[in-house]
Amino acid sequence: MCGVFGVYGHAEASNITYLGLHALQHRGQESAGIVASDGEALSSLRRMGLVQAGFSSADLAELRGAVAIGHVRYSTAGGSHLKNAQPFAVNYQGGAVAVAHNGNLTNHEPLRRELEAQGSIFQSGSDTEVIVHLLARSGGRSLEERVVEAMQRVEGAYSLLFMDERRLVALRDPMGFRPLCLGVLRLRAGDAVEGARTAYVVASESVAFELIGADLVRELEPGEMLVLDERGVTSSRPFEAAPRRSCVFEQVYFARPDGMVDGASVYEVRKRLGRRVFDEHPVPNATADDCVVVPVPDSGVPAAIGLANHARLPFEMGLIRSHYVGRTFIEPSQSIRHFGVKLKLSPNRAALEGKRIIVVDDSIVRGTTSRKLVGMLRGAGAREVHVRISSPPTAWPCFYGIDTPTRSELIAASHDVEEIRRYLQADSLGYLSLAGLLDAVRGAASPGDTEGAEPERRHCHACFSGDYPIPVGDLRTPRHRLEVLDG
Numbered sequence: 133m134c135g136v137f138g139v140y141g142h143a144e145a146s147n148i149t150y151l152g153l154h155a156l157q158h159r160g161q162e163s164a165g166i167v168a169s170d171g172e173a174l175s176s177l178r179r180m181g182l183v184q185a186g187f188s189s190a191d192l193a194e195l196r197g198a199v200a201i202g203h204v205r206y207s208t209a210g211g212s213h214l215k216n217a218q219p220f221a222v223n224y225q226g227g228a229v230a231v232a233h234n235g236n237l238t239n240h241e242p243l244r245r246e247l248e249a250q251g252s253i254f255q256s257g258s259d260t261e262v263i264v265h266l267l268a269r270s271g272g273r274s275l276e277e278r279v280v281e282a283m284q285r286v287e288g289a290y291s292l293l294f295m296d297e298r299r300l301v302a303l304r305d306p307m308g309f310r311p312l313c314l315g316v317l318r319l320r321a322g323d324a325v326e327g328a329r330t331a332y333v334v335a336s337e338s339v340a341f342e343l344i345g346a347d348l349v350r351e352l353e354p355g356e357m358l359v360l361d362e363r364g365v366t367s368s369r370p371f372e373a374a375p376r377r378s379c380v381f382e383q384v385y386f387a388r389p390d391g392m393v394d395g396a397s398v399y400e401v402r403k404r405l406g407r408r409v410f411d412e413h414p415v416p417n418a419t420a421d422d423c424v425v426v427p428v429p430d431s432g433v434p435a436a437i438g439l440a441n442h443a444r445l446p447f448e449m450g451l452i453r454s455h456y457v458g459r460t461f462i463e464p465s466q467s468i469r470h471f472g473v474k475l476k477l478s479p480n481r482a483a484l485e486g487k488r489i490i491v492v493d494d495s496i497v498r499g500t501t502s503r504k505l506v507g508m509l510r511g512a513g514a515r516e517v518h519v520r521i522s523s524p525p526t527a528w529p530c531f532y533g534i535d536t537p538t539r540s541e542l543i544a545a546s547h548d549v550e551e552i553r554r555y556l557q558a559d560s561l562g563y564l565s566l567a568g569l570l571d572a573v574r575g576a577a578s579p580g581d582t583e584g585a586e587p588e589r590r591h592c593h594a595c596f597s598g599d600y601p602i603p604v605g606d607l608r609t610p611r612h613r614l615e616v617l618d619g
């Protein structure tokens with residue numbers, strides 16, 4: 133998964149981009165990069181690790197100009213190396229261009245083979261580099277013409293930012309898998325470029341605007357392209373329309389809870405998910421005297437609040453999170469990940485001892501986290517542990533930009549709910565149904581039918597249903613059973 137941010141028309145574009153990336157840090161912690169233009173040439177800096185660690189004020193001072201784009205990354209295609217860090221910036225016969233991508237291209241491998249056969253030399257393992265080569269080969273006269281020509285060859289999920297020396301182009305794929313929104317920043321005299329009163333900003337999530345004091349104008353429509361240049365903002369729809377399929381997992385886990393995605397408050401959606409999972413899977417005879425609701429921080433907190441309010445049960449911080457470790461999920465090896473859960477979360481005996489615990493998390497991927505947590509809660513004196521998950525079983529990998537592992541690693545790909553409960557050693561386990569998830573996300577009362585949903589509320593839920601809106605070949609067959617369960 134990744135985050136993108138861009139600014140057009142601010143004298144300190146790279147500083148603003150740095151702040152924007154900071155607010156999007158949850159979307160990727162492997163690397164960060166910024167490219168800026170002073171109107172003549174692009175300057176670029178990419179670093180491994182967090183935004184704050186990667187960029188000093190001296191670095192930012194080198195990235196001069198009023199146009200900039202930035203990227204935070206964790207890998208979904210290509211390994212965790214500096215050469216794969218974005219934005220990619222290149223010079224070609226038409227000038228200079230930089231690109232930042234959130235998503236995953238589903239046809240990048242055949243395209244890459246084709247381009248290599250024609251002499252292209254790739255420098256990274258990233259799917260995004262295909263776009264750079266297609267841009268460079270395009271016969272288009274302007275950046276936007278080149279973008280349209282290049283992207284006609286490409287399939288998959290993309291929210292993209294491009295820039296050349298003078299303009300910025302933002303593009304969301306026709307199905308709208310990944311979010312992207314436009315904001316406006318009112319300028320003070322010293323920040324203005326050539327007397328302009330506003331600068332424009334584009335970001336994966338609206339939370340990036342809050343930090344820099346910009347106002348959300350709107351989310352980009354699926355398939356929409358914006359050109360930001362001296363004429364202001366020009367919108368067009370260069371590609372054939374497709375059914376909208378924005379990623380439901382953004383609502384469940386990925387997006388920051390204080391933002392808006394698909395026109396909805398992520399926080400309110402997550403509270404509804406918590407309410408709904410308790411309706412579907414109540415804990416019998418739970419009373420406020422002996423039962424407490426405990427979130428897995430941070431991802432389970434809004435759903436746990438929704439569940440606790442709805443069930444009229446006390447909400448307790450029974451797990452305390454260390455804020456000095458990142459997301460354990462992205463640790464590369466399974467052994468480190470095991471250790472990582474303990475590093476990140478510790479049980480709070482005062483809230484747990486002698487209680488029946490309803491522990492709430494947003495998802496189970498491999499099962500590592502939940503299994504450790506159930507053990508920790510029991511070790512700290514919990515009488516019973518009931519696990520509630522505010523999404524359906526994650527049984528299918530994502531090919532559109534979320535870093536879910538292969539099917540062989542997904543516990544729900546090869547085990548039913550009762551088998552998973554036994555593995556977790558929980559007293560009960562309840563997942564939200566797909567119909568419940570879609571209802572809660574849509575804020576609607578009627579169960580189920582995504583086709584019937586309002587167009588802006590239609591989602592991709594392939595990770596839960598295996599229903600892939602863009603073909604992904606034969607990757608859907610379960611092949612392995614998790615060894616860890618059999619042992």
Ligand code: AMP
Pocket residue numbers: 385428431459461462493494495496497498499500501502534535536
């Ligand atoms: P696991 O231990 O593999 O079952 O991981 C489950 C935890 O990972 C849950 O607490 C989720 O909040 C979190 N999670 C789920 N999906 C992702 C993802 N794509 N990237 C990072 N963390 C995730």
